[in-house]
Amino acid sequence: MAMAVAQHRVSSSGSSINKHFDAAGKYVRYTAEQVEALERVYAECPKPSSLRRQQLIRECPILSNVDPKQIKVWFQNRRCRDKQRKESSRLQTVNKKLSAMNKLLMEENDRLQKQVSQLVCENGYMKQQLHTTLAEFLSKATGTAVDWVQMPGMKPGPDSVGIFAISQSCRGVAARACGLVSLEPTKV
Amino acid sequence: MVMEKLNSNLYLQNCYIMKENERLRKKAQVLNQENQALLSELKQKLSKAKNSANTIPDLNLSSSSNTNPPSSS
Numbered sequence A: 001m002a003m004a005v006a007q008h009r010v011s012s013s014g015s016s017i018n019k020h021f022d023a024a025g026k027y028v029r030y031t032a033e034q035v036e037a038l039e040r041v042y043a044e045c046p047k048p049s050s051l052r053r054q055q056l057i058r059e060c061p062i063l064s065n066v067d068p069k070q071i072k073v074w075f076q077n078r079r080c081r082d083k084q085r086k087e088s089s090r091l092q093t094v095n096k097k098l099s100a101m102n103k104l105l106m107e108e109n110d111r112l113q114k115q116v117s118q119l120v121c122e123n124g125y126m127k128q129q130l131h132t133t134l135a136e137f138l139s140k141a142t143g144t145a146v147d148w149v150q151m152p153g154m155k156p157g158p159d160s161v162g163i164f165a166i167s168q169s170c171r172g173v174a175a176r177a178c179g180l181v182s183l184e185p186t187k188v
Numbered sequence B: 001m002v003m004e005k006l007n008s009n010l011y012l013q014n015c016y017i018m019k020e021n022e023r024l025r026k027k028a029q030v031l032n033q034e035n036q037a038l039l040s041e042l043k044q045k046l047s048k049a050k051n052s053a054n055t056i057p058d059l060n061l062s063s064s065s066n067t068n069p070p071s072s073s
Helices: A002-007 A032-044 A050-059 A068-142 A158-169 A173-180 B002-055
Strands: A019-021 A027-029
Touching: A019 A068, A032 A050, A032 A068, A050 A068, A068 B002
Parallel strands: none
Antiparallel strands: A019 A027
């Protein structure tokens, strides 16, 4: 049982390491004063030597009733708790960084998907424009009547083509051109 | 241990999204080049159409410019 207690490493709020076996063999807590004294030494020296521990017991009457072995165990557990806390803190920091990175990447992903969609739309629109412009050119040159493929909302004829030519140097060509000829890009 | 698993998953997800973003970037680049090409092709065709409209008489109309006006004597 004593061994189990000695090996017991739990990082709760200190209550587990702050228990020990008293002279009567009962499993009791260290008093607040005892903990305070122990913590003070720990702060200046987390791994006190056997000699230092003996000195501690001599200097602190409140620790005189504690088995020196228990003092040794207390310091062991205390160091272990520190390690666990550091590790937990490290993991939390890593988590924060990974989460932040994740958020940025998702936003970028969203932006890129929209960009690609926009480009595909413009691409399709221009290909269509090329076909109709060509047909128009042919009709003027050869005098052959060409059947206009009526697109919803689109005005056939030179006007729509001319308007497109004007806006070609601007960004978002297809979208603006679409707007001018009353054509919704998403429906193209 | 829960935190470690969480971090592992986040890390893997980040790697995946990074690859995906790279793929999208390349795709956008390709599409953009294609669009630029289409645009210049369109410009060409438009200027040709404009020129032919200005210089070549519309053959659909009667070619009155080529015939001699009826003389009145």
